Every structure is written in structure tokens, then in C-alpha cells.
Amino acid sequence: MAVVEESTGREAVIQRLRDVGLRVTGPRLEVLQVLAAGGHMDVESITTAARERLGTLTSQAVYEMLRHFLETGLAAKFDRPGLPAVFEVSGPPHQHALCVRCGRVENVEAEVPRPAGEALTSWRMDGGAEIIFRGLCPDCLSAPRD
Structure with a gap:
């Protein structure tokens, strides 16, 4: 198989x-x-x-x-501040979670909010928005901190 x-x-x-x-x-x-x-x-x-x-x-x-x-x-x-960029095969739109300790990146399905009211009336948007959730991954959470 x-x-x-x-x-x-x-x-x-x-x-x-x-x-x-x-x-x-x-x-x-x-x-x-x-x-x-x-x-x-x-x-x-x-x-x-x-x-x-x-x-x-x-x-x-x-x-x-x-x-x-x-x-x-x-x-x-996907650019990671202070670390080398990472690449992935393109797929459906998604957001990312970034571990601020080790740099691990995971895909996250989350709805992207739209700008409120008149916030960007003079803009023409050509693409989507990107949200990055920053925190600690499970491995870093369970690892002892030096």
C-alpha cells in the first residue's frame, strides 16, 4: 500500500x-x-x-x-524574525503559530478579521491578511528553561 x-x-x-x-x-x-x-x-x-x-x-x-x-x-x-525563513507547499489560505523560543511554525485555521468601518477606505486590498499567533510550542512548554 x-x-x-x-x-x-x-x-x-x-x-x-x-x-x-x-x-x-x-x-x-x-x-x-x-x-x-x-x-x-x-x-x-x-x-x-x-x-x-x-x-x-x-x-x-x-x-x-x-x-x-x-x-x-x-x-x-514564512519569515521568522531572527531565524531563517521557512517554506511550505502552497495550499488553502491559513494562518500560522510561531514559537518564540525555538522558531517552530504550525498552520492554524482561523478567520481573519476585516478592517472596521472606514479604516481603509482609500486602500485597494490585493491579498488577504496574515495573523501570526506567537507563543510557546508544546515542546518548549514542557522543556526546562536554562
């Missing part, structure tokens, strides 16, 4: 690359599969995970692939 799921996952990733007009290459396929399986990952983590299966892959190549994935909407970037 796992082989069927892996094959289906691989085929879905191949189709996503084709749908946005990107050529399917081994490195692109692997990096997108790593992202699809790994949640929020920084470039170093993505490179390490993809390199385990490919053998060789540079961080610069991963940066370039991520740039293409961001431009085509395949991936999204």
Missing part, C-alpha cells in the same frame, strides 16, 4: 510542476516532495533531506528552485 501512496504522491508532484509550466527534473521533483512531506522547513533542512536521496545538491540550487516555486505559487515562504 505504501508503494501506491508514494507513487501517487510522486505523480501528483510531477503534475503540479507541469501545471505551472516548470520542467520536471530530478532535483525539482525531490525538493517539492520534501516540502510536501515536511511542513515548514528552512533551506538547510530542505537541502539535507533532498541530498539524502539525490546524493548531491547545493543550497544555491535549492534557493533557485524555491524562487521558481514561489514565483509560480507552488510554495509559500
Whole structure:
């Protein structure tokens, strides 16, 4: 059963690359599969995970692939203050929770409030709003503080 799921996952990733007009290459396929399986990952983590299966892959190549994935909407970037940005496969709109101690990021489904009354009448909004819930993740809550 796992082989069927892996094959289906691989085929879905191949189709996503084709749908946005990107050529399917081994490195692109692997990096997108790593992202699809790994949640929020920084470039170093993505490179390490993809390199385990490919053998060789540079961080610069991963940066370039991520740039293409961001431009085509395949991936999204989340900036963490003071820490490397993390990336995830694009999906339905969602918000994020950020651990202020370790930098862990989790997806959160929450309704985004609209500006009250006349707050932004002279603005034209082109995108959604982003809410970031800041706090301590379960691991940091249970870990002793140095």
C-alpha cells in the first residue's frame, strides 16, 4: 500500500510542476516532495533531506528552485524574525503559530478579521491578511528553561 501512496504522491508532484509550466527534473521533483512531506522547513533542512536521496545538491540550487516555486505559487515562504525563513507547499489560505523560543511554525485555521468601518477606505486590498499567533510550542512548554 505504501508503494501506491508514494507513487501517487510522486505523480501528483510531477503534475503540479507541469501545471505551472516548470520542467520536471530530478532535483525539482525531490525538493517539492520534501516540502510536501515536511511542513515548514528552512533551506538547510530542505537541502539535507533532498541530498539524502539525490546524493548531491547545493543550497544555491535549492534557493533557485524555491524562487521558481514561489514565483509560480507552488510554495509559500514564512519569515521568522531572527531565524531563517521557512517554506511550505502552497495550499488553502491559513494562518500560522510561531514559537518564540525555538522558531517552530504550525498552520492554524482561523478567520481573519476585516478592517472596521472606514479604516481603509482609500486602500485597494490585493491579498488577504496574515495573523501570526506567537507563543510557546508544546515542546518548549514542557522543556526546562536554562
